[in-house]
Amino acid sequence: MRIVVGVGGGIAAYKACSLVRKFTETGHDVRVIPTESALQFVGKATFEALSGNPVHTGVFADVPEVPHVRIGQEADLVVIAPATADLMARAASGRADDLLTATLLTARCPVVFAPAMHTEMWEHPATIANVATLRAHGSTVMEPASGRLTGADTGPGRLPEPEEIFALASLLLERSDALPRDLEGRRVVVSAGGTREPLDPVRFLGNRSSGKQGYAMARVAAQRGAQVTLIAGNTIGLEPPAAVEVVHVTTAEQMGTAVDKHSVGADAVIMAAAVADFRPVNVAAAKIKKGAHEPNSIELTKNRDILAGLVQARRDGQLGGLAIVGFAAETGDEHGDVLTHARAKLARKGCDLLVVNAVGEGKAFEVDNNDGWLLGADGTEQALDHGSKALLASRVLDALGPLLR
């Protein structure tokens, strides 16, 4: 695919280098178009070396090739990172005073802006209006991350991490439409990762969940406008998604407490976490040693089912019209195939939607891609085609939208 990476003049311009690399490493043809001021932060040679293509900022290089029209027309995706307040203002008003803004005017493909600026600039009414205009024009303007900005400031305005911009940009290539802002004003709770049930201070019972699917759910929901709380169990060192509140927990019990607390007043809960069904009855205060008192078995007791508890609380009228989504990682066995088990689980759990993944060698766990089925309590069954975990998340949110009260 032909990807244009536009780079605005902000200190986060250096992060555009990793983004360019991600696109070239995944086989895309990348053109980098910096603004003049972006070159104050990163040299032209760096972008040329990383992309393998010439880099220009103005419309008067290679004039016979009409690059200010051609590059935009031929692009499959344009990603602007960092998108500064000034660059978004120029793009929103349709200016074409350099190669990047001219390219934005001629592009008819998905366009993603990844903003980076100081919090005051992000929250200024002028920027808010420009973001709204760009979104109304069909562009996807990402929510920035919160955290340390240049200098001592903290707050929303940090460039989302390159992995996150790449994931969202790739999702737009897969979806081939702009990301809807259909979850604006909604509160969504997502659980992710595996729980760990301690045996002693150094050992635990755990599972192979990486948290990637749950993080993708949280990320895509936030970028569709939702206010997201992510209850994260153990994950493989994932970066917190931009504009998402992350609550870290370890055990199933802690996860249950956090989910219950944050579900109050929420519009939807998505239980993507792999919650341990059992925990050891005894947790040793000191490390279990070889020698005189070696244990030869672990006695287990059942953990409560968080998802089933939410369904029950809703039946009891405690959670309003909360929409509830469960996940099921299934294998076929002598009693039935994956879908047979999944249908039974949906009925047993009583949630509104069940996302079903077939698990086994190289499937679902730890990998970046996923597929499966989406079963609805109303009997609908939809195949979720193979694609990124962000794509699967997006399909689930497409189905969740109409279920929100």
Ligand code: CTP
């Ligand atoms: N779940 C939960 N609390 C538990 C166990 C599971 O909330 N104690 C949730 C998971 O987050 C997931 C769904 O229930 O959304 C299904 O999880 P799964 O482990 O497949 O279900 P189980 O009820 O454990 O089913 P089984 O062991 O019979 O396969």
